[in-house]
Amino acid sequence: MARILITSAIPYINGIKHLGNLVGSQLPADLYARYNRMRGNEVMFICATDEHGTPAELAAAKAGKPVAEYCAEMHEVQSGIARGFRLSFDHFGRSSSARNHALTQHMARKLGENGLIAEVVEKQVFSVADNRFLPDRYIEGTCPNCGYEKARGDQCENCTKQLDPTDLINPRSAVSGSTELEVRETKHLYLRQRTLKDKLGAWIDSKAGWPVLTTSIAKKWLNDGEGLQDRGITRDLAWGVPAQFEGAPWRGMEGKVFYVWFDAPIEYIAGTAEWADANGLDDAAWERWWRTDKGADDVTYVQFMGKDNVPFHTLSFPATIIGSGEPWKLVDYIKSFNYLNYDGGQFSTSQGRGVFMDQALSILPADYWRWWLLSHAPENSDSEFTWENFQASVNKDLADVLGNFVSRITKFCRSKFGEVVPEGGIAGERADALVAELETRVRAYEGHMEAMDVRKAATELRAIWVAGNEYLQAAAPWSVFKEDPAQAAAMVRLGLNLIRLYAVLSEPFIPDAAETMLAALGTKDRTWPGPIAEALAVLPAGHAFQTPDVLFRKIADEEREDWQARFAGVRS
RNA sequence: GGGCCUGUAGCUCAAUGGUCAGAGCAGGGCGCUCAUAACGCCUUGGUUGGGGGUUCGAGUCCCUCCGGGCCUACCA
Numbered sequence: 065m066a067r068i069l070i071t072s073a074i075p076y077i078n079g080i081k082h083l084g085n086l087v088g089s090q091l092p093a094d095l096y097a098r099y100n101r102m103r104g105n106e107v108m109f110i111c112a113t114d115e116h117g118t119p120a121e122l123a124a125a126k127a128g129k130p131v132a133e134y135c136a137e138m139h140e141v142q143s144g145i146a147r148g149f150r151l152s153f154d155h156f157g158r159s160s161s162a163r164n165h166a167l168t169q170h171m172a173r174k175l176g177e178n179g180l181i182a183e184v185v186e187k188q189v190f191s192v193a194d195n196r197f198l199p200d201r202y203i204e205g206t207c208p209n210c211g212y213e214k215a216r217g218d219q220c221e222n223c224t225k226q227l228d229p230t231d232l233i234n235p236r237s238a239v240s241g242s243t244e245l246e247v248r249e250t251k252h253l254y255l256r257q258r259t260l261k262d263k264l265g266a267w268i269d270s271k272a273g274w275p276v277l278t279t280s281i282a283k284k285w286l287n288d289g290e291g292l293q294d295r296g297i298t299r300d301l302a303w304g305v306p307a308q309f310e311g312a313p314w315r316g317m318e319g320k321v322f323y324v325w326f327d328a329p330i331e332y333i334a335g336t337a338e339w340a341d342a343n344g345l346d347d348a349a350w351e352r353w354w355r356t357d358k359g360a361d362d363v364t365y366v367q368f369m370g371k372d373n374v375p376f377h378t379l380s381f382p383a384t385i386i387g388s389g390e391p392w393k394l395v396d397y398i399k400s401f402n403y404l405n406y407d408g409g410q411f412s413t414s415q416g417r418g419v420f421m422d423q424a425l426s427i428l429p430a431d432y433w434r435w436w437l438l439s440h441a442p443e444n445s446d447s448e449f450t451w452e453n454f455q456a457s458v459n460k461d462l463a464d465v466l467g468n469f470v471s472r473i474t475k476f477c478r479s480k481f482g483e484v485v486p487e488g489g490i491a492g493e494r495a496d497a498l499v500a501e502l503e504t505r506v507r508a509y510e511g512h513m514e515a516m517d518v519r520k521a522a523t524e525l526r527a528i529w530v531a532g533n534e535y536l537q538a539a540a541p542w543s544v545f546k547e548d549p550a551q552a553a554a555m556v557r558l559g560l561n562l563i564r565l566y567a568v569l570s571e572p573f574i575p576d577a578a579e580t581m582l583a584a585l586g587t588k589d590r591t592w593p594g595p596i597a598e599a600l601a602v603l604p605a606g607h608a609f610q611t612p613d614v615l616f617r618k619i620a621d622e623e624r625e626d627w628q629a630r631f632a633g634v635r636s
Numbered sequence: 637g638g639g640c641c642u643g644u645a646g647c648u649c650a651a652u653g654g655u656c657a658g659a660g661c662a663g664g665g666c667g668c669u670c671a672u673a674a675c676g677c678c679u680u681g682g683u684u685g686g687g688g689g690u691u692c693g694a695g696u697c698c699c700u701c702c703g704g705g706c707c708u709a710c711c712a
Contacts, residue, residue, distance in 0.1 A: 284640070328712085
């Protein structure tokens with residue numbers, strides 16, 4: 065039994081995520097976690113909310129709440145939505161947890177002791193009215209290049225020129241609009257990533273099987289221009305992990321916190337510790353996932369994320385791990401995703417464009433979304449959500465191919481034999497051909513799931529569903545029944561067992577439907593199929609079942625048009 | 637500006653340099669009647685973005701041009 069550690073990039077606390085965020089990290093991670101559990105592997109699946117940073121402080125202020133309270137509330141909201149999508153985290157933690165505070169400070173101290181932290185005094189823009197230092201993007205002004213009046217301090221959105229905040233004409237705070245800005249000196253801690261460049265490069269080079277998207281981004285950052293740069297890991301904020309603490313090998317950092325991209329990945333580890341705490345377990349329980357000196361040497365660690373997160377996971381976080389000098393588990397495989405676009409443009413959290421997770425669940429159950437998103441996952445390039453495509457895929461794949469298959473078998477059986485697996489007869493040669501086909505397809509499906517080829521796995525799963533309809537059509541038990549009821553019984557018995565097999569195979573994609581199918585069949589047998597002939601003999605003659613309701617309803621044209629109109633604008 | 641990804645049927649996507657470039661959906665025809673007006677079978681549809689090159693052989697490798705997208709270190 066393999067041990068698989070899975071983490072999804074942790075969603076930022078500020079607001080509800082859209083479907084593009086979901087399909088880029090949490091959902092495929094869940095697919096992989098569910099698959100491995102079904103295969104009998106020991107899985108630890110960790111996610112969390114990323115709670116620190118300027119946007120959280122500002123959002124809390126806007127909501128008129130203390131930031132801790134705001135984050136606690138938003139964590140509950142995101143947690144509820146995650147449950148709604150059936151994201152099967154073993155723990156959904158918080159980067160603001162006591163565990164993460166302690167571990168982040170521990171890592172920083174180790175890095176300091178190993179000479180990998182530099183103290184740097186730099187100049188930053190301070191807003192007197194806001195009483196805070198402003199990140200570059202929170203400074204607005206007129207672009208010196210093109211004259212655009214709402215250019216940001218990091219880049220002009222209009223002419224795309226890279227800017228420095230001091231380049232802006234008539235700079236003002238994007239938070240308050242105040243023009244009372246000063247350049248002040250402030251001291252920060254830098255992670256000396258340059259020192260680790262060769263080690264990181266060798267480590268990346270050893271990962272030949274990683275997606276091109278992952279390694280190309282990593283190598284660009286490693287080698288472009290002057291190569292990997294040292295990185296500031298602290299900020300002048302109140303909300304976060306304090307950078308000055310007992311045992312810290314530096315002084316004068318009071319009132320400063322670690323930057324989110326230092327503490328957020330550490331939350332993967334801290335989140336596992338939170339899991340142990342929540343389950344009344346000791347430290348050994350989580351350390352066996354993360355410490356190679358305490359049992360984690362046989363763990364396979366896989367991370368899921370959108371492409372924007374790749375630099376932090378290929379370089380910054382590994383720099384922290386390696387630089388600590390302690391035997392923490394490094395990631396074995398990074399599965400990264402491109403972006404999902406929405407109807408001709410980008411999903412946008414800041415502009416409220418697209419479909420957000422809570423809205424999606426208010427329209428249709430999780431399985432509909434899970435199936436579409438996963439079967440269209442942006443693995444090789446950006447992909448696009450359109451309502452027409454969504455409607456067509458859901459109706460055809462889920463309602464017609466799978467749902468109707470379940471329906472036709474169970475209803476035919478009920479009318480001819482009653483709600484019980486019928487006995488007698490031999491299914492015949494067509495059944496043998498079906499078994500042979502499924503043998504090939506199921507093994508291919510396993511291969512795709514293990515390789516995390518999400519689209520290919522979905523395509524194969526659909527073909528497995530289709531095979532059932534093909535068999536049924538060719539075998540035609542409704543005709544056979546007239547002359548040879550016993551053979552028809554054998555065919556139906558096979559069909560009912562196919563439903564169970566489909567439930568098991570489909571569980572990672574559509575867990576609720578899988579549950580409904582198994583419940584209707586009156587079985588709890590979720591055994592992953594070995595030889596297909598055996599898997600299709602699990603439900604014995606005489607086993608009672610109940611004909612289920614419609615498994616997936618179809619999306620009507622009017623509904624689609626209604627949703628299309630409703631989500632055409634921006635979220636209010 | 638630099639880097640990376642991408643362009644294949646009306647749509648969404650496949651194809652270790654090697655049969656005639658394949659699937660699903662949509663379209664057309666036929667069959668079936670168990671089923672959610674479903675299912676199955678057959679079928680139409682391509683100058684693989686343009687141009688050049690390497691090769692016995694190029695969707696695949698190289699060059700170039702055109703289009704789309706992302707990243708570019710203080711959004712997270």
